[in-house]
Amino acid sequence: MKKIYPYIFPAVALLFVFFLLFRWYNLRTQREAMTSLLNEGVVIEQLTAEDAKGLIAGVGDYESVDLVGEDPTHLGEVRYELRDDELLFSVFATLPAPATGDYQVWLRQTEGNAQRKAFRLTASKSGYMGSGALDASTLPLEIIVSNELTDDGLLEKVLLRGTIEVSEK
Numbered sequence: 001m002k003k004i005y006p007y008i009f010p011a012v013a014l015l016f017v018f019f020l021l022f023r024w025y026n027l028r029t030q031r032e033a034m035t036s037l038l039n040e041g042v043v044i045e046q047l048t049a050e051d052a053k054g055l056i057a058g059v060g061d062y063e064s065v066d067l068v069g070e071d072p073t074h075l076g077e078v079r080y081e082l083r084d085d086e087l088l089f090s091v092f093a094t095l096p097a098p099a100t101g102d103y104q105v106w107l108r109q110t111e112g113n114a115q116r117k118a119f120r121l122t123a124s125k126s127g128y129m130g131s132g133a134l135d136a137s138t139l140p141l142e143i144i145v146s147n148e149l150t151d152d153g154l155l156e157k158v159l160l161r162g163t164i165e166v167s168e169k
Helices: 005-034 049-057
Strands: 063-067 075-083 086-094 102-109 115-120 122-124 127-135 141-148 157-164
Touching (some): 063 157
Antiparallel strands (some): 102 141
C-alpha cells in the first residue's frame, strides 16, 4: 500500500484537470451554438407591416450599410435597428429583372462558416426589397444578395454583399 501513496495525489490532480477541460469544452460549444445562424433556436422571421414600413420609409433611428458588388449598376442598401436584443433589417436592391430564378438574401456569420438563406426579395416600384428579424447575438453578419436558379440550400451567384457590425452605443 505504501508503494501507491505517491501516485494518488498526481492521479487525482490529473482527473481534476481532465474534468475542467471537459467542462470548458462543453460550455464553449454551447455558447457558440447559441450565437450561430445554424442553431435551431435562431429564427429568421418576417417583419410586421408596421416595422417594415418604418424601415422602408427610413425615418427613425436606423443605421444603414451599403451593399456592393462587382457590377457598378447593381446597387443595394441594408437598413437595420437593434431593438430588445433583436435585429430588425430591410434589404433594398436596384437590380434588373432576373431572366431565370429570383433574388434571395443570405446571412453569413463573419466569424465562422455558418450561412443561411433568409428570404426572397420581392419586386416593387423602387427595386427589390425584403425585411426580416433575428436574434442580435448573431452579429456581426454579412448580408448577401444572390440570384438563385433553384430553391435549395446552396448559395449560387452572389451579386451584392455588405456587413452589419456590432454598434457600440
